[in-house]
Amino acid sequence: MRGTTSGVLSQNKGKQAEIITTLQGIQEQLGINDFSKVISHTLWQKKINTITRTIWENHIFYLQEDSNQFLYPYTKNKSKLTLTAEAAYCLRKFSEYIIQYVKQGCVSHIKPNKQNQLIIRPKDDLESFLFGSNRAKLTKLTPYLIEQQNCRCFYCKKLVTKTSDVDHFIxxxxxxxxxxxxxxxxxxxxxxxxxxxxxxxxxxxxxxQEILPNEERSTCIANQGFISDEACSRRVAEWAYRHADMARSLAWVGRKDYSFIGFF
Ligand SMILES: [Zn+2]
Incomplete structure (x- = not known):
């Protein structure tokens, strides 16, 4: 990652995670930077057993409480893992959300780590750096949104440009x-x-008033491969504002002004 100092991002505050150390060791031993080439090497096949054992003894074991094995029964047989039917169903049905929450959890874990502060700049998009970006998909909406919003920012009404941001209102x-x-x-x-x-x-x-019920707008965006659901959007907004109100969260009013929600 570019920054005031280049380096490797730390994922925890203590010593480096064992799996990362193993992966780094393989890379250094082979002198290959491209990881896709590392995994086709015979050394990888040997080290994969070490990685598997670490995952079993840590991640797999600690992902659920010993007394509440709701994802999978923890057995001594470490050659396979069988999900409960409910877990398999939920993982499939909610995969889109789970992946996003895991990504966000990872970003909010890595960002405040003091060891990473010299590497990450305030404007760096850490999520895109770590996981790749979906922004290309959103960027294709920009020309249409510029036209639909009369070249104005939805919030401050200042003129927008071709490089302006597509924002998630909620x-x-x-x-x-x-x-x-x-x-x-x-x-x-x-x-x-x-x-x-x-x-x-x-x-x-x-x-x-202007966005939610605008069917023509929604249809145009949906034609570019996005989901349109007015009722769902309304429910999500109600839920988000109600919870933020209960939690006494601040809302962004405009410019550098913030206030408690208080009106919902
Ligand atoms: Zn603006």
Whole structure:
């Protein structure tokens, strides 16, 4: 990652995780940087047993409580793992959400680690760096949203450009889905200040009046491969605001102003 100092991101505060150390050892031993070439080497086949054992004895064991084995029964037979029927069903049905929550959990674990502070700059998109980006998919909406919003930022009404950001009105952190009603075009300043917060009352009312019921808009975005669901978007917004209100969370009002939700 580019930054004031280059280096390897730490995933924990103590010593490096055993699996990473094993992987690094293989890479150094072979002198190959491209990991796709490492896994075709015979040394990889030998080391994979070490990695498997580490996963079994740590991740697999500690993922659930010993007394509540709801994902899989923990057996001494370490050659296979059988998910319970409910776990298999839920993993498949909610995979989209689970993957996103795991990614977010990983990012929010790595970002505040002091050892990473010299490497990560405030504006770095850590999620894209770690997991690749879906932004290309969103970026293709920009020309349409520029036209639909009369070249204006949804929030501050300043002129937007071709490089302006497609923003998730209900933040991605709360609702990780690219649903048509939730996508608005924002200038970079508003996008950065809003970050993963809900907005104040005025923005919410405009979103509910102008974006949510706009079928033509939703159809156009849906035609580019996005899901459209007005009722679901409304329920998600109600849920998000109700919870944020109960939690006394701050909402972004505009510019550098924030206030308690208090109106929901
Ligand atoms: Zn703006």
């Amino acid at each position: 933040p991605w952190k709360k609702y990780p889905r690219d649903i048509t009603q939730n996508l608005v075009l924002s200038c970079a300043a508003c996008n950065r200040r809003k970050s993963d917060m809900l907005t104040g009352k005025l923005h919410l009312e405009r979103w509910m």
